[in-house]
Structure formats: structure tokens, C-alpha cells
Amino acid sequence: MQTLAKDPGQSVSNELPLTRSLPVEAFHAWEAFFTRLVFAGLDWGDITIALEGFQARSTGGVDWRDWHDRWLKLGQDYEQSAEKALAAGHHLTARQWLLKAAACGHFAEFMYFDNAPLKHETRMWVTRVFHRAIPALEYPTERFTVAYKGLSLPAYFMRPATPGPHPCVLLVNGLDSAKEVELYVFAQSFLARGMAVMLFDGPGQGEFIGVEPLRPDFEDVVGTVLQQLRGNSNVDPNRIGIFGVSYGGYLATRAAAFHPRDIKACVNLAGTFDLDNYLSINPRVRTDFRFVFKKPNDEEMSRLARERLNLNDAPALTAPLLCIHGEQDNVFPYASCKRFMDWARGERELIAYPRERHVSTNYFADFIPRFGDWMAVKLGAVPQRR
Amino acid sequence: MQTLAKDPGQSVSNELPLTRSLPVEAFHAWEAFFTRLVFAGLDWGDITIALEGFQARSTGGVDWRDWHDRWLKLGQDYEQSAEKALAAGHHLTARQWLLKAAACGHFAEFMYFDNAPLKHETRMWVTRVFHRAIPALEYPTERFTVAYKGLSLPAYFMRPATPGPHPCVLLVNGLDSAKEVELYVFAQSFLARGMAVMLFDGPGQGEFIGVEPLRPDFEDVVGTVLQQLRGNSNVDPNRIGIFGVSYGGYLATRAAAFHPRDIKACVNLAGTFDLDNYLSINPRVRTDFRFVFKKPNDEEMSRLARERLNLNDAPALTAPLLCIHGEQDNVFPYASCKRFMDWARGERELIAYPRERHVSTNYFADFIPRFGDWMAVKLGAVPQRR
Structure with a gap:
């Protein structure tokens, strides 16, 4: 018996609820972007995984750095999965995950303006990830x-x-x-x-x-x-x-x-x-x-x-x-x-x-x-x- | 100048807010299904259009008849759009909208058990809509x-x-x-x-x-x-x-x-x-x-x-x-x-x-x-x- 994959959430389960759901604070803070995230190929599960545990700031307003880091992390997870798929010759799977990674990385930086070098670095990561998908595109x-x-x-x-x-x-x-x-x-x-x-x-x-x-x-x-x-x-x-x-x-x-x-x-x-x-x-x-x-x-x-x-x-x-x-x-x-x-x-x-x-x-x-x-x-x- | 489409929401705008968003009651009531709806090809916009104006029952619990009617309505709207697309020879567009219609109709009935004849009628509508998409499937x-x-x-x-x-x-x-x-x-x-x-x-x-x-x-x-x-x-x-x-x-x-x-x-x-x-x-x-x-x-x-x-x-x-x-x-x-x-x-x-x-x-x-x-x-x- 071989275990193919383990939910990466396991390692943080001490801090988070036993099962995964989107906090209502995240719904209030980010609902205006959900149409765009789903249009770009992200699932409700991606939104839930990226934003679980989100807490609204007591000052109001949103923390774009927190948003950036959450989405980039999910994008990097997809990239790692895609690398394994490529190594195994699973090109269609790699395409899907690399496009997901690019979307996660883009939304990480798309409204993040407070740290221009980091924004640019993440944006260029999006390009590199997409380039790896090119041989497998439809x-x-x-x-x-x-x-x-x-x-x-x-x-x-x-x-x-x-x-x-x-x-x-x-x-x-x-x-x-x-x-x-x-x-x-x-x-x-x-x-x-x-x-x-x-x-x-x-x-x-x-x-x-x-x-x-x-x-x-x-x-x-x-x-x-x-x-x-x-x-x-x-x-x-x-x-x-x-x-x-x-x-x-x-x-x-x-x-x-x-x-x-x-x-x-x-x-x-x-x-x-x-x-x-x-x-x-x-x-x-x-x-x-x-x-x-x-x-x-x-x-x-x-x-x-x-x-x-x-x-x-x-x-x-x-x-x-x-x-x-x-x-x-x-x-x-x-x-x-x-x-x-x-x-x-x-x-x-x-x-x-x-x-x-x-x-x-x-x-x-x-x-x-x-x-x-x-x-x-x-x-x-x-x-x-x- | 020709106007190609008008938002069907216009006719009900007297009762609803000027712009469209998902009520937080709908988020609480239906969040558990969002992964499945999006997986099936529905957009966040579809969820928002179907569930706008949703109100939680004062008794708690959910009104599956209300849910049924909302999704069937959206499905029927997609079917009508698809018929026009077919008439114009736009087969790819018709495929996309007919598959959307089938998904809307299915989710209308999938958890609705209180009215077996209506459930069955809606289920058979899903089949008929899907059949019309078959010549255009990938x-x-x-x-x-x-x-x-x-x-x-x-x-x-x-x-x-x-x-x-x-x-x-x-x-x-x-x-x-x-x-x-x-x-x-x-x-x-x-x-x-x-x-x-x-x-x-x-x-x-x-x-x-x-x-x-x-x-x-x-x-x-x-x-x-x-x-x-x-x-x-x-x-x-x-x-x-x-x-x-x-x-x-x-x-x-x-x-x-x-x-x-x-x-x-x-x-x-x-x-x-x-x-x-x-x-x-x-x-x-x-x-x-x-x-x-x-x-x-x-x-x-x-x-x-x-x-x-x-x-x-x-x-x-x-x-x-x-x-x-x-x-x-x-x-x-x-x-x-x-x-x-x-x-x-x-x-x-x-x-x-x-x-x-x-x-x-x-x-x-x-x-x-x-x-x-x-x-x-x-x-x-x-x-x-x-």
C-alpha cells in the first residue's frame, strides 16, 4: 500500500479547526473578488484553503500582505505538485496545476502595492510557472x-x-x-x-x-x-x-x-x-x-x-x-x-x-x-x- | 446600434438592491455546496445570481423548494440563451450554456425530496437539456x-x-x-x-x-x-x-x-x-x-x-x-x-x-x-x- 498524497494542512492542524471552511470574515472581506478568482480557474476549495483562518483586522481594511502570502503559498504548493507530475510524465496534470499556480501567484500580487520589489518578484514567478506549462498547453x-x-x-x-x-x-x-x-x-x-x-x-x-x-x-x-x-x-x-x-x-x-x-x-x-x-x-x-x-x-x-x-x-x-x-x-x-x-x-x-x-x-x-x-x-x- | 443582451435581473430590480451580491445568509446556508457547484462548472456569478435576495428561514433549516426554483430558473435562462445560440449557429456557445443549464437543473433537484413528481420532472429536464448539447460536445x-x-x-x-x-x-x-x-x-x-x-x-x-x-x-x-x-x-x-x-x-x-x-x-x-x-x-x-x-x-x-x-x-x-x-x-x-x-x-x-x-x-x-x-x-x- 502506498500513500500518494497527504493534505498539507495536517501540519498546522493544531491552530485550525478539525475541518476546513471559509470564515465569514473572509467572505465579507473578499467576496468582490470571488467571481474573478473562479473565472481564472480557481475552485472554491482553493479559496477555502488559501483563506482559512483569515481574521479581519480590528482596524478595518484588509491586509494585502497576508493575502499575498496566502495565495503565493497555495501557488507554490501547486508548483511542487506539478513538478512531481512532470517527473512522472503526467503532462496534462502538470498543465492544470501550473496554470493554477500561475493564477494563485497573480492574485497574490495583483492588488498588493506596498512592497514593489516583492510584487515584482511574485509577478515574475507567475511568468516562470506559466512558461513551464507551455509545452503542455491545449x-x-x-x-x-x-x-x-x-x-x-x-x-x-x-x-x-x-x-x-x-x-x-x-x-x-x-x-x-x-x-x-x-x-x-x-x-x-x-x-x-x-x-x-x-x-x-x-x-x-x-x-x-x-x-x-x-x-x-x-x-x-x-x-x-x-x-x-x-x-x-x-x-x-x-x-x-x-x-x-x-x-x-x-x-x-x-x-x-x-x-x-x-x-x-x-x-x-x-x-x-x-x-x-x-x-x-x-x-x-x-x-x-x-x-x-x-x-x-x-x-x-x-x-x-x-x-x-x-x-x-x-x-x-x-x-x-x-x-x-x-x-x-x-x-x-x-x-x-x-x-x-x-x-x-x-x-x-x-x-x-x-x-x-x-x-x-x-x-x-x-x-x-x-x-x-x-x-x-x-x-x-x-x-x-x- | 444593436443591444445584444439585457440583464434579466432588470425586471425585478424594484425588490432587490441596485447591484448584485450574495447575502451572508446564503453563504451560511449553502457554503457546504459551493465546492460542488463550482466543480460542476458553475461560476461564482451563477451562485450570486441564483441566490441573491435569499433569506434564512426564521425557523432555521433551509427551504429546498426555494432553492429548487432559483436554480431551475437560472437553468432555464441558460437554456433560452442556448437556443438562440444554436439558431445562430454558435455551437460552442450553445454547448457551454446547455451544460450550465443541466448543472443548474440538477442542483435544483439533487437534494429536493419533498415533491417527488417535481423532482423527477426537473431531473428529466436535465437529461433533455444535456441531449441537446451532445452534437457539440468536445x-x-x-x-x-x-x-x-x-x-x-x-x-x-x-x-x-x-x-x-x-x-x-x-x-x-x-x-x-x-x-x-x-x-x-x-x-x-x-x-x-x-x-x-x-x-x-x-x-x-x-x-x-x-x-x-x-x-x-x-x-x-x-x-x-x-x-x-x-x-x-x-x-x-x-x-x-x-x-x-x-x-x-x-x-x-x-x-x-x-x-x-x-x-x-x-x-x-x-x-x-x-x-x-x-x-x-x-x-x-x-x-x-x-x-x-x-x-x-x-x-x-x-x-x-x-x-x-x-x-x-x-x-x-x-x-x-x-x-x-x-x-x-x-x-x-x-x-x-x-x-x-x-x-x-x-x-x-x-x-x-x-x-x-x-x-x-x-x-x-x-x-x-x-x-x-x-x-x-x-x-x-x-x-x-x-
């Missing part, structure tokens, strides 16, 4: 870099296994998403429908958060990425689309407006038309903005936001546009979403959720297939059938 | 029936797309699982690793719950299923395994013991060796047992349990056995699991989780890949690589 995946103004932008190109060239969708991060986690999940919707995808970090995104500031002229970054994409024989350069989530929705739409000949369709998931409301956004998201744009205070950040971070002077979008927005969004208000619809000159469609907040996360399962189908139609992609 | 899937003592046992055969014959795993339901939901999810672990699967409802299982009693000699049912399987040219009759969850773990192990020449490996996920503890099991699970065995009271049920529902007189298992069990299981105690290990005569392995309860549901992501790999090794299956 779709053929290549790592490469895009040279941009002295930086090497890290990128993944993934494509259907069928012969190309394929239509291709660029996926654009928001302030606190990871190409290895959220973009990877969104990308499955395009891949399954016969489109290749390109996931990348521009300055101020993903691996560059806190390292290089996000550029107000993000279209310049996308221009360089598009140039490289045109040289990829697996890509049909006449069928390129773009997708962005949250602030990435703004960036994607902006890039599409500035590259009308290259980008044939645009999905804007919860992006904003301008940032004139910057000072009224909640403190956590303002911290996120300052960190990403490397601004020392709200005064400088709000000036940049007002002067540069909007589409007021951008050419009107001519490519088809799909906007998805929660009408109760208190980060990027719905009114701003409606400005996209007035501004764009091409075909435009709207999926609005009256009772949803930012990114309408209760409806991931509703809109992720919808935007995949929409893009497939716009780019003439052929969904995989077995 | 793996080739055939519906068929097994003739057994005047009944037509409903079954699905699913196989890798690669040429057969394949090793094949029979999956056995517990008291309250559905072949379209839990077994379907477990089956993916085998399919992805190069094994075909057969999911079926014996008397007292799935579609027959409350209609025909579960048979103490369940091995007789499996014998008939095995006979049919041997005639399937896609199956290698020398490489058949069996898997069972919860009470199905007992049934699977029992069947493997009685069919030593046919069944080459057995996974017992949280099954019990005997039911001598029947009267000490919690009331909800006792209701489940009485409903499934069609016994009018605990006295008759406990007599049947003591006299017939154990492996005391079964031939010792010779096929390799993998047991997975939570050491804090208060439905089927861990001590009972250890009896399997003493009783079996072949190779045997154990995955034990010291702080987990029944089915160790916090560790789905740990043990589902493990039992898939274990079975692949025992049956000589070749995992899919792209």
Missing part, C-alpha cells in the same frame, strides 16, 4: 519578444492546431491583469472559435507594472506589435482584431482607432472613454493607476488623466466595435461607455448589464462566449468542430 | 440504452477522437449525482488521458431515482452493462476500469470484486465498506438513502443497510484499487475506507486528506488529475497530446 504556443524602444516586450502567440494562416486577436491587459491568467482565459474563447491570439505586455503592463510607466500613446506600442504580427506566416494580416479588458478596453479601442487599416474589429470590455472622473474613483484603483503610470500622487495622476488619457482627440473608430459594460460600474461609469457608442463611426453593438458593476463579473459565462462569437463573425473565423 | 458521444430486467437504462458512450479500440472506464453515480453533471466532469479526466467512458443510470440512479429502487446486487446491473460494452468495437474489452463517487464508490468497488475478469482497475472516491453506521448519518443523507432505496422509514432502511449493503461477503477485490477519502468524513467514516485497504488483495493505493470531509471536495483539483493518471497507467492509456 493550443500550440510560442514565446517571443517584441523590440520596442529598448525594451523586450514579452509575448505569447497561440493558434488553433489546424493549418493557418488564421485570423488573430490581440489581447490587451487592464491595470492589474496578467497575460498568463485573465488574458489566457479570455483567449480560449477566440482559440476555440478558430482564431489565433497574441498576448503581450506593453510598458506598464504585466511584467512591466511598476517598472516602466504605461504610455498614454499606447497605439504606438500596438503599431510595433502589429508590424511583427504581419511577419508571422500563421497570421492572416487582413483579419486582425483586438480585445481589451477594463483599462485595456480603453487601450484596445484607442489602438483600433489609430490603426484603422490593420485592426478589423474591437471588443471593449468595461473600458472608459476618458478619465475625467479619476479623483472620484475608489482609493484602491487610484493606487493601481498611480503605480502603473508611476505617478507619485493623485495631483499628478489626475492631471495626466485629464490631459492625455481620453479619446477626445483620437480619430473616430471605423472598425466594428462591441462594448460590454455594467450600468452600475463605479470605476468607469456607464455614461463613459455610451460615449464610445456616439463616437465610433462603424458598426457598433452593446451588451449592457443593468445591475452589474465593473467588468460585469457575474456574467462572465454570458459575455465571454458572446464576444468570441462576435469576433469570429467579424474576422470570418471558422470554429473548431471535432 | 468528445464524440453516443446515447444508447442497456436493457436490464424490463428497464431501458440510459447511457452515454464518449471516446477520444483518435482511432480505437480504447480502454474504457465505467462511471458510477452516488445517491444524488447526475451522469450529465458530476459524472460528465469526472469523465473529462479519463477522456483527456486517452480513455473512453461509459456513463449510465442503473435502477435507483439518476433518472431512476425515486422511480426504481437501487439494487443491493448492483454487480448484476454492471454485469449487463459489461456485456453490452464487450460488443462495442471502440472498446478494448481487456482494458476496462471502473470509477465511483460517494455511494457509487461502494457500488463500483463491489462490481469490480464480482467481475474480476472484466474490470482491471477501480477508483473508489469516498465510498464506504458497509453501512452499519446508517442511523448515525445526518438526516439529509438518510432521506437521500430512503428515497433511493424506496424505503418508507429508517427502521427498514437500516435493516437493509445492515443486512445487504456491505462487502462482508463479497469476494476480495483483486484488481488494483485507488481509494480517495477525507479523514473527517462524517457520512462514510474513514475507518470504513481503511477496511477496503485491508480487504482488497491486489495492488492498492490511498489518497487521504486529514482535514477533509465527505468527498474531500476542497481537493477536487488535486485528486481528479491524480485518479485520471492512475487509471491511465493501470489501463495502458495514452494521453492526448496535440
Whole structure:
């Protein structure tokens, strides 16, 4: 008889209840993130294991360092299990656990801003863990870099296994998403429908958060990425689309407006038309903005936001546009979403959720297939059938 | 401009808060099921949408009719969306929503025993919804029936797309699982690793719950299923395994013991060796047992349990056995699991989780890949690589 695995919780059972459950304090403190954690492939068991024994601070507020350490620990446990699976030749299992590890590591750092070196270290661990999963991923995946103004932008190109060239969708991060986690999940919707995808970090995104500031002229970054994409024989350069989530929705739409000949369709998931409301956004998201744009205070950040971070002077979008927005969004208000619809000159469609907040996360399962189908139609992609 | 979708919550927004969240009462009442809901493919958003506005009863206890109606409503919403997707030719989207609908419908009825006709009606709706997903499922899937003592046992055969014959795993339901939901999810672990699967409802299982009693000699049912399987040219009759969850773990192990020449490996996920503890099991699970065995009271049920529902007189298992069990299981105690290990005569392995309860549901992501790999090794299956 061989015992294959032992619950690692055993070693701490002196301090914790005999059986495992989520403290109600953790429910109150973190419920707003549960949709996103589950969307990213984490189970309720992962949430329970990571957050068991959580205690609310007597001062109120949340302890992001505690959150960071809990999720990183679970991620490291998955990584260790994955190493054993790889050694045993169990590649599918290793893939699943490495993707779990990447998600745990990303959520460890995604809202943790008080210790920039540790945040960056954890973020780079996410990348390394994901790289180990690449040979086992469902779709053929290549790592490469895009040279941009002295930086090497890290990128993944993934494509259907069928012969190309394929239509291709660029996926654009928001302030606190990871190409290895959220973009990877969104990308499955395009891949399954016969489109290749390109996931990348521009300055101020993903691996560059806190390292290089996000550029107000993000279209310049996308221009360089598009140039490289045109040289990829697996890509049909006449069928390129773009997708962005949250602030990435703004960036994607902006890039599409500035590259009308290259980008044939645009999905804007919860992006904003301008940032004139910057000072009224909640403190956590303002911290996120300052960190990403490397601004020392709200005064400088709000000036940049007002002067540069909007589409007021951008050419009107001519490519088809799909906007998805929660009408109760208190980060990027719905009114701003409606400005996209007035501004764009091409075909435009709207999926609005009256009772949803930012990114309408209760409806991931509703809109992720919808935007995949929409893009497939716009780019003439052929969904995989077995 | 076209509006593609509107949040159905709009129509009830007079009674509900402006934005959507899960009431803490719902967290307290239903937390024990969250692992299972998410495992079955439901999102946190689904849980929030289904249970928003939930109020605890002043009498304590839970209102299973309310629970039933909430989940069925969400399932019907998904079905309606899926119909539109099918009409538009969006088969992948329809698959995802139909599987969601089936899961919602199953959880609507899985613990609802007070209205047997309604329970059965909802259960059959689950089957119909799943049938509509079959043409779009990832793996080739055939519906068929097994003739057994005047009944037509409903079954699905699913196989890798690669040429057969394949090793094949029979999956056995517990008291309250559905072949379209839990077994379907477990089956993916085998399919992805190069094994075909057969999911079926014996008397007292799935579609027959409350209609025909579960048979103490369940091995007789499996014998008939095995006979049919041997005639399937896609199956290698020398490489058949069996898997069972919860009470199905007992049934699977029992069947493997009685069919030593046919069944080459057995996974017992949280099954019990005997039911001598029947009267000490919690009331909800006792209701489940009485409903499934069609016994009018605990006295008759406990007599049947003591006299017939154990492996005391079964031939010792010779096929390799993998047991997975939570050491804090208060439905089927861990001590009972250890009896399997003493009783079996072949190779045997154990995955034990010291702080987990029944089915160790916090560790789905740990043990589902493990039992898939274990079975692949025992049956000589070749995992899919792209």
C-alpha cells in the first residue's frame, strides 16, 4: 500500500479547526473578488484553503500582505505538485496545476502595492510557472519578444492546431491583469472559435507594472506589435482584431482607432472613454493607476488623466466595435461607455448589464462566449468542430 | 446600434438592491455546496445570481423548494440563451450554456425530496437539456440504452477522437449525482488521458431515482452493462476500469470484486465498506438513502443497510484499487475506507486528506488529475497530446 498524497494542512492542524471552511470574515472581506478568482480557474476549495483562518483586522481594511502570502503559498504548493507530475510524465496534470499556480501567484500580487520589489518578484514567478506549462498547453504556443524602444516586450502567440494562416486577436491587459491568467482565459474563447491570439505586455503592463510607466500613446506600442504580427506566416494580416479588458478596453479601442487599416474589429470590455472622473474613483484603483503610470500622487495622476488619457482627440473608430459594460460600474461609469457608442463611426453593438458593476463579473459565462462569437463573425473565423 | 443582451435581473430590480451580491445568509446556508457547484462548472456569478435576495428561514433549516426554483430558473435562462445560440449557429456557445443549464437543473433537484413528481420532472429536464448539447460536445458521444430486467437504462458512450479500440472506464453515480453533471466532469479526466467512458443510470440512479429502487446486487446491473460494452468495437474489452463517487464508490468497488475478469482497475472516491453506521448519518443523507432505496422509514432502511449493503461477503477485490477519502468524513467514516485497504488483495493505493470531509471536495483539483493518471497507467492509456 502506498500513500500518494497527504493534505498539507495536517501540519498546522493544531491552530485550525478539525475541518476546513471559509470564515465569514473572509467572505465579507473578499467576496468582490470571488467571481474573478473562479473565472481564472480557481475552485472554491482553493479559496477555502488559501483563506482559512483569515481574521479581519480590528482596524478595518484588509491586509494585502497576508493575502499575498496566502495565495503565493497555495501557488507554490501547486508548483511542487506539478513538478512531481512532470517527473512522472503526467503532462496534462502538470498543465492544470501550473496554470493554477500561475493564477494563485497573480492574485497574490495583483492588488498588493506596498512592497514593489516583492510584487515584482511574485509577478515574475507567475511568468516562470506559466512558461513551464507551455509545452503542455491545449493550443500550440510560442514565446517571443517584441523590440520596442529598448525594451523586450514579452509575448505569447497561440493558434488553433489546424493549418493557418488564421485570423488573430490581440489581447490587451487592464491595470492589474496578467497575460498568463485573465488574458489566457479570455483567449480560449477566440482559440476555440478558430482564431489565433497574441498576448503581450506593453510598458506598464504585466511584467512591466511598476517598472516602466504605461504610455498614454499606447497605439504606438500596438503599431510595433502589429508590424511583427504581419511577419508571422500563421497570421492572416487582413483579419486582425483586438480585445481589451477594463483599462485595456480603453487601450484596445484607442489602438483600433489609430490603426484603422490593420485592426478589423474591437471588443471593449468595461473600458472608459476618458478619465475625467479619476479623483472620484475608489482609493484602491487610484493606487493601481498611480503605480502603473508611476505617478507619485493623485495631483499628478489626475492631471495626466485629464490631459492625455481620453479619446477626445483620437480619430473616430471605423472598425466594428462591441462594448460590454455594467450600468452600475463605479470605476468607469456607464455614461463613459455610451460615449464610445456616439463616437465610433462603424458598426457598433452593446451588451449592457443593468445591475452589474465593473467588468460585469457575474456574467462572465454570458459575455465571454458572446464576444468570441462576435469576433469570429467579424474576422470570418471558422470554429473548431471535432 | 444593436443591444445584444439585457440583464434579466432588470425586471425585478424594484425588490432587490441596485447591484448584485450574495447575502451572508446564503453563504451560511449553502457554503457546504459551493465546492460542488463550482466543480460542476458553475461560476461564482451563477451562485450570486441564483441566490441573491435569499433569506434564512426564521425557523432555521433551509427551504429546498426555494432553492429548487432559483436554480431551475437560472437553468432555464441558460437554456433560452442556448437556443438562440444554436439558431445562430454558435455551437460552442450553445454547448457551454446547455451544460450550465443541466448543472443548474440538477442542483435544483439533487437534494429536493419533498415533491417527488417535481423532482423527477426537473431531473428529466436535465437529461433533455444535456441531449441537446451532445452534437457539440468536445468528445464524440453516443446515447444508447442497456436493457436490464424490463428497464431501458440510459447511457452515454464518449471516446477520444483518435482511432480505437480504447480502454474504457465505467462511471458510477452516488445517491444524488447526475451522469450529465458530476459524472460528465469526472469523465473529462479519463477522456483527456486517452480513455473512453461509459456513463449510465442503473435502477435507483439518476433518472431512476425515486422511480426504481437501487439494487443491493448492483454487480448484476454492471454485469449487463459489461456485456453490452464487450460488443462495442471502440472498446478494448481487456482494458476496462471502473470509477465511483460517494455511494457509487461502494457500488463500483463491489462490481469490480464480482467481475474480476472484466474490470482491471477501480477508483473508489469516498465510498464506504458497509453501512452499519446508517442511523448515525445526518438526516439529509438518510432521506437521500430512503428515497433511493424506496424505503418508507429508517427502521427498514437500516435493516437493509445492515443486512445487504456491505462487502462482508463479497469476494476480495483483486484488481488494483485507488481509494480517495477525507479523514473527517462524517457520512462514510474513514475507518470504513481503511477496511477496503485491508480487504482488497491486489495492488492498492490511498489518497487521504486529514482535514477533509465527505468527498474531500476542497481537493477536487488535486485528486481528479491524480485518479485520471492512475487509471491511465493501470489501463495502458495514452494521453492526448496535440
